[in-house]
Amino acid sequence: MKLNDASHNDSRFTNLPLLRHGGIETQGISKILSYLRSQAYVYLGNCPMKLNDASHNDSRFTNLPLLRHGGIETQGISKILSYLRSQNYGLEYGISDSESVELASLVALIERQLTPAIDWFLWGEDEVFVKFTRPCYTASIGRLESFYLPFRWRAYKMDLTRHKQLTHCFRQLSDTVLGQELYAMGKRCLTALSYILDKKKYFLADRPTAVDAYLFGRLWPLLLYEARHGTADWTSLDNAKTYNGHSASHPLVQHLLQCPNLVSHFIRIQNTYFPKAAASFRKDITLSHSKRQQTLGLVTAHPVRDCVIVGVGITVLFLIYARRIGLIRMISS
Structure with missing residues (x-):
């Protein structure tokens, strides 16, 4: 079975995608950074599971990730991985x-x-x-x-x-x-x-x-x-x-x-x-x-642009200085 991503539209942090396969559902591991460990374990083990949407009525932040299978819920990374191993989805078979x-x-x-x-x-x-x-x-x-x-x-x-x-x-x-x-x-x-x-x-x-x-x-x-x-x-x-x-x-x-x-x-x-x-x-x-x-291009030296900017700046400063010392006066009609 192919693994596919799925989106969710529930505003609660606990209502996240599930992994499903023959009644197996694992919640909270698709788009949320905190649960990539579960997703990586599933992918590395080539587990035949598919990501789908699912609802979850408990809004508590502490109940993720969640695995459902046969009416049984398993919470927490370590317990979920233990369950996957018990279902022959483990990565550690054969190690000493x-x-x-x-x-x-x-x-x-x-x-x-x-x-x-x-x-x-x-x-x-x-x-x-x-x-x-x-x-x-x-x-x-x-x-x-x-x-x-x-x-x-x-x-x-x-x-x-x-x-x-x-x-x-x-x-x-x-x-x-x-x-x-x-x-x-x-x-x-x-x-x-x-x-x-x-x-x-x-x-x-x-x-x-x-x-x-x-x-x-x-x-x-x-x-x-x-x-x-x-x-x-x-x-x-x-x-x-x-x-x-x-x-x-x-x-x-x-x-x-x-x-x-x-x-x-x-x-x-x-x-x-x-x-x-x-x-x-x-x-x-x-x-x-x-x-x-x-961004670097905006501040990189450019001869023509730099000359224009410097010239305009000097002209403005000269006009301000001349106005203050009286060289330039405003004559009202």
């Missing part, structure tokens, strides 16, 4: 016990150290929220709801991030200092993951697992933001060992670019399992580069 332990530890590392940093990047940074996060989350809701719902979601996500296990001791810090601590923690996580991945194609065995899906889902918003609003062309890191291009728009993204094997890992999965999204990313980078060139 030691690899299973490593998988659990790597997923925990991503969730406890990298996730809070990325959540703060998306919701805590004013510029990122206005330019990127809010448009992503309000693209499919009503115009009226878009004036207040994003701010409710933002308050919830920021409060949730403040109370994460490893950030519990940071609750009394200012938002600026808290963000710095979270980014430092996220950078250490990226460095560790880069060291563990090394030159391997995937983190465990010779095929993708939940670790690859989790990391892919977390890196997606960082690199998408850079593609749309940044200056770094990270697609050049597909086969490169180091990044030597423009500096990124944010220190967390810049640190990610210094881990080229992680970016290559992301590009490889995107090109293989999300080819349409990969083309969209490249288009965003091209458009962003074109806009920067147009």
